[in-house]
Amino acid sequence: MLDLAVDADMMKNSRHCRRERPYHHGDLYSSLVKAAEELLEIKGANALSLREVCQCAGVSHAAPYRHFRDKAALMEAVAKAGFDQLGAMTRDARTKHPGDPVMQILDAGRAYVAWATENPERTRLMFGGMMKSEDIDEDLHRTAEAAYDEIYRIIDDGRSAGVFGGRDTDSVVLSAWSAVHGLTMLILGSGKLTPDSPGDVRDLADVVGETMLSGIRSR
């Protein structure tokens, strides 16, 4: 809790932090989400305070309560935006390689690992047990489900085409997703795996991706 002056400067210079402030903000909801996303990656989940987010957005520390039930609800909105991006990227990987399920799943895996590596704190937030807690917004659940469905669709199409095997699609999805998600969390969480360039990240994704493919290909 040192360098308060430095922190203040940093917040002024951050992209989503405003200097001028009319009494009515205009679009405080999405300003708070943007500011929270940015500060989350800078400070980490543990050190991020709602009051900082408010200062960054240029409002008093009580203002968010008009738009969010509490701090957790703001973080849910950040997580939802993340699942939206993840789902969109997976859909892109599918449509980019029509009729080629192997390239679809490999590309989706690369994108998954790359996005998570670039947004580590957001990824940890999304998969850190938040989804498990009782009072989760139905909206968030649906968005996460939609991202999952994109993976399901790649695997299911691949099985229909005879490219992938397995007893049922859910088992194959579970295995493939576990491998990619596991690599992701090991990169984010372990001191051992520390790729220092996007190329390194992609190499790791390909190592795990190839092994995963040998495991799910039809024989």
Add this chain to the structure above:
Amino acid sequence: MLDLAVDADMMKNSRHCRRERPYHHGDLYSSLVKAAEELLEIKGANALSLREVCQCAGVSHAAPYRHFRDKAALMEAVAKAGFDQLGAMTRDARTKHPGDPVMQILDAGRAYVAWATENPERTRLMFGGMMKSEDIDEDLHRTAEAAYDEIYRIIDDGRSAGVFGGRDTDSVVLSAWSAVHGLTMLILGSGKLTPDSPGDVRDLADVVGETMLSGIRSR
């Protein structure tokens, strides 16, 4: 932040919380670790406060600072104990099936997923990015490394025996560990995967384990 009276009762009844308190505690270090482990699983990482841990251990909220640099250092000690258990379980899986690398890795995977499912908050602590931060105790790094080495040894022996393939042992370890760790984190973190019995957990571990084995077996 409600039910303070209830929480106080709960702490009194918790296993590692003491009622009588001589001025000198005796073994405060390990009492704090035990209390932190227990309260961590009950309240979750976000809601766990050092002051609660102190109350549970029967000392003032300033007492820990004689034994730990700060709150993070106490949590590191909790994580270290977790890696110790994980390493021991993997070693058990190896020695229990001498000469059978397939059963060794399958059993180790089952134990990994089972332990994490029973200790979700500790697992999230261990793999939640803590290891990545700059000022990590060398002790903790060594303990985590020792747990990794147990997995490495299973895979390396299996490759020497011609049971597992792959270009090098590290790639195979990465693939196998990613699959098991990914399943683990999906169970802990996603709302989708919610096994409600140890049998269900084991079934999931076997689904992912079999696919992973098809991927790493020598062909």
Add this chain to the structure above:
DNA sequence: ACCTGAACACCGTTCAAGT
């Protein structure tokens, strides 16, 4: 050597009051 109690700067949340 080990622990306490008061103090400090922070935090999330609430609510009457302002615009």
Add this chain to the structure above:
DNA sequence: ACCTGAACACCGTTCAAGT
């Protein structure tokens, strides 16, 4: 309808003082 300022109960950390 939207935002502020003061207030409340908490929190991590420090430090002189007690045992």
